[in-house]
Amino acid sequence: MPYVNIKVTDEGVTAEQKRQLVKGTTQLLADVLNKEPHTTFVLIEEVNTDNWGIGYQVVTKLRQSAKQG
Amino acid sequence: MPYVNIKVTDEGVTAEQKRQLVKGTTQLLADVLNKEPHTTFVLIEEVNTDNWGIGYQVVTKLRQSAKQG
Amino acid sequence: MPYVNIKVTDEGVTAEQKRQLVKGTTQLLADVLNKEPHTTFVLIEEVNTDNWGIGYQVVTKLRQSAKQG
Amino acid sequence: MPYVNIKVTDEGVTAEQKRQLVKGTTQLLADVLNKEPHTTFVLIEEVNTDNWGIGYQVVTKLRQSAKQG
Amino acid sequence: MPYVNIKVTDEGVTAEQKRQLVKGTTQLLADVLNKEPHTTFVLIEEVNTDNWGIGYQVVTKLRQSAKQG
Amino acid sequence: MPYVNIKVTDEGVTAEQKRQLVKGTTQLLADVLNKEPHTTFVLIEEVNTDNWGIGYQVVTKLRQSAKQG
Numbered sequence: 411m412p413y414v415n416i417k418v419t420d421e422g423v424t425a426e427q428k429r430q431l432v433k434g435t436t437q438l439l440a441d442v443l444n445k446e447p448h449t450t451f452v453l454i455e456e457v458n459t460d461n462w463g464i465g466y467q468v469v470t471k472l473r474q475s476a477k478q479g
Numbered sequence: 480m481p482y483v484n485i486k487v488t489d490e491g492v493t494a495e496q497k498r499q500l501v502k503g504t505t506q507l508l509a510d511v512l513n514k515e516p517h518t519t520f521v522l523i524e525e526v527n528t529d530n531w532g533i534g535y536q537v538v539t540k541l542r543q544s545a546k547q548g
Numbered sequence: 549m550p551y552v553n554i555k556v557t558d559e560g561v562t563a564e565q566k567r568q569l570v571k572g573t574t575q576l577l578a579d580v581l582n583k584e585p586h587t588t589f590v591l592i593e594e595v596n597t598d599n600w601g602i603g604y605q606v607v608t609k610l611r612q613s614a615k616q617g
Numbered sequence: 618m619p620y621v622n623i624k625v626t627d628e629g630v631t632a633e634q635k636r637q638l639v640k641g642t643t644q645l646l647a648d649v650l651n652k653e654p655h656t657t658f659v660l661i662e663e664v665n666t667d668n669w670g671i672g673y674q675v676v677t678k679l680r681q682s683a684k685q686g
Numbered sequence: 687m688p689y690v691n692i693k694v695t696d697e698g699v700t701a702e703q704k705r706q707l708v709k710g711t712t713q714l715l716a717d718v719l720n721k722e723p724h725t726t727f728v729l730i731e732e733v734n735t736d737n738w739g740i741g742y743q744v745v746t747k748l749r750q751s752a753k754q755g
Numbered sequence: 756m757p758y759v760n761i762k763v764t765d766e767g768v769t770a771e772q773k774r775q776l777v778k779g780t781t782q783l784l785a786d787v788l789n790k791e792p793h794t795t796f797v798l799i800e801e802v803n804t805d806n807w808g809i810g811y812q813v814v815t816k817l818r819q820s821a822k823q824g
Contacts, residue, residue, distance in 0.1 A: 411589065411695070411738070411740055411745070412692060412693060412694045413551055413589060413591070413692075413693040414690065414691070414692050414693070415690070415691045415693075416688060416689075416690050416715075417660065417688060417689040417690070417691075418688045418715075418719060418721070419687070423719065425529050425537075425539075427718050427719060428529050428530060428532075428537060429532075429536075429537055429540075430714075430718045431532075431714065431715075431718055431719075432532030432535065432536065432537055433532075433535050433536075434714040434717075434718065435532075435711065435714065436532065436534070436535045437535070438706075438707065438710040438711065438714065439692075439694075439707075441710075442703050442706045442707055442710065443694060443699065443703060443707075445694070447534050447535050448533070448534045449533075449587065449740065450532075450533065450534070451531070451532070451533055451549065451551060451589065452531075452532035452533075453486065453526055453530060453531055453532075453551070454530040454531075454532075455526070455530065456530070457660055457662070460632050460635050461635060461660060461661040461662065461663070462658070462659075462660055462661075462687070463635075463636075463638075463639030463640075463642075463643065463657075463658070463659035463660075463661075464655070464656075464657065464658055464659075464687055464725065465643070465654050465655045465657070466639065466640050466643045466644070466654050467636075467639065467640075468632075468635060468636055468639055469687070470632075471636075480557070480600070480602055480607070480796065481554060481555060481556045482554075482555040482758055482796060482798070483552065483553070483554050483555070484552070484553045484555075485550060485551075485552050485577075486550060486551040486552070486553075487550045487577075487581060487583070488549070492581065494667050494675075494677075496580050496581060497667050497668060497670075497675060498670075498674075498675055498678075499576075499580045500576065500577075500580055500581075500670075501670025501673065501674065501675055502670075502673050502674075503576040503579075503580065504573065504576065504670075505670065505672070505673045506673070507568075507569065507572040507573065507576065508554075508556075508569075510572075511565050511568045511569055511572065512556060512561065512565060512569075514556070516672050516673050517671070517672045518602065518671075518794065519670075519671065519672070520669070520670070520671055520756065520758060520796065521669075521670035521671075522624065522664055522668060522669055522670075522758070523668040523669075523670075524664070524668065525668070531549070533549055533587065538549070555798065563736050563744075563746075566736050566737060566739075566744060567739075567743075567744055567747075569739075570739030570742065570743065570744055571739075571742050571743075573739075574739065574741070574742045575742070585741050585742050586740070586741045587740075588739075588740065588741070589738070589739070589740055590738075590739035590740075591693065591733055591737060591738055591739075592737040592738075592739075593733070593737065594737070595798055595800070598770050598773050599773060599798060599799040599800065599801070600796070600797075600798055600799075601773075601774075601776075601777025601778075601780075601781065601795075601796070601797035601798075601799075602793070602794075602795065602796055602797075603781070603792050603793045603795070604777065604778050604781045604782070604792050605774075605777065605778075606770075606773060606774055606777055608770075609774075618727065618764070618807070618809055618814070619761060619762060619763045620689055620727060620729070620761075620762040621759065621760070621761050621762070622759070622760045622762075623757060623758075623759050623784075624757060624758040624759070624760075625757045625784075625788060625790070626756070630788065634787050634788060637783075637787045638783065638784075638787055638788075641783040641786075641787065642780065642783065645775075645776065645779040645780065645783065646761075646763075646776075648779075649772050649775045649776055649779065650763060650768065650772060650776075652763070656725065656809065658687065658689060658727065660689070669756070671756055671794065676756070701805050701813075701815075704805050704806060704808075704813060705808075705812075705813055705816075707808075708808030708811065708812065708813055709808075709811050709812075711808075712808065712810070712811045713811070723810050723811050724809070724810045725809075726808075726809065726810070727807070727808065727809055728807075728808035728809075729762065729802055729806060729807055729808075730806040730807075730808075731802070731806065732806070
């Protein structure tokens with residue numbers, strides 16, 4: 411009965427991509443640890459780029475720098 | 480000073496239901512562990528059904544299958 | 549299919565108290581939101597008092613002050 | 618490579634304040650634990666006041682009581 | 687720069703299985719969302735079976751019932 | 756009433772360093788968002804290097820490679 415929480419920035423993750431993440435993660439836990447898919451939870455949380463920081467900066471700023479780069 | 484995080488799908492949880500969850504959880508921690516309510520945090524996070532997977536599938540899909548069932 | 553994470557300090561929570569927390573939380577979600585107990589997860593995490601801070605201080609220190617109080 | 622998750626109520630946190638939280642937290646981990654800023658993640662989650670409880674009550678209610686004084 | 691948190695019961699997960707979980711999850715995020723592996727964090731948390739509840743019961747109890755089954 | 760969760764690898768964080776993290780984080784939230792320290796929680800979680808992955812690899816392995824480097 412694993413619980414998996416995936417956090418990514420909210421930059422246009424599609425419903426199809428979410429399905430693939432759920433399917434792939436559940437399969438991985440079944441393959442590696444023999445976990446039962448029917449009690450495997452996968453939660454995807456999309457975080458605004460203003461609210462995610464790395465290397466002293468928020469991702470919004472990093473994306474702007476990359477574009478101007 | 481417990482911290483409780485409740486994650487549920489965002490399927491129309493009302494403000495009144497949230498109040499009941501906060502009250503009930505806080506009471507439970509006071510009853511079982513004698514925890515002080517004034518420093519008991521209860522956070523409710525509502526997760527989109529596209530972002531919650533169980534048994535290889537996202538909940539959005541499970542709800543559709545149940546309706547068609 | 550709710551997921552509940554309860555964090556408390558590791559100050560001697562017994563197995564019986566854990567059972568009560570699991571039972572009570574699951575019941576609350578069934579009562580308030582009509583959630584299915586068989587897919588309700590309750591995880592209890594016990595955190596060392598050195599690792600939990602409130603009001604600028606770690607709990608270890610607060611407990612010592614309370615004793616000397 | 619620390620991971621920091623800051624949860625606050627969604628009461629008008631500005632983009633500038635978020636930048637300060639990211640910068641300050643990253644600096645703290647570099648100063649205290651000598652952690653590398655380029656692999657330090659800081660995630661800020663804003664939680665609705667209806668969904669945050671303390672002392673048996675949701676914050677929405679506490680704010681109303683405070684106003685009515 | 688995704689962050690993934692995998693929680694499983696502490697029932698003898700080996701170092702090799704942990705490596706496979708890290709590798710597989712990182713690969714999945716690269717494949718599905720084109721995420722950069724060098725800033726993909728995967729954290730595995732092992733939770734005692736006394737501290738994990740499902741269907742009103744702690745897992746310790748469920749395992750005992752299964753054995754006696 | 757913020758809640759902050761700091762996750763770091765369990766590589767010898769001292770009690771004094773934990774106190775500094777609690778104090779610094781609480782001060783940051785008071786300075787930036789005017790949050791009340793008495794209801795500011797800071798939780799530090801130390802994660803085994805076998806259980807933390809980045810760039811396809813667990814940290815245990817990265818540390819070994821760095822030494823041999």
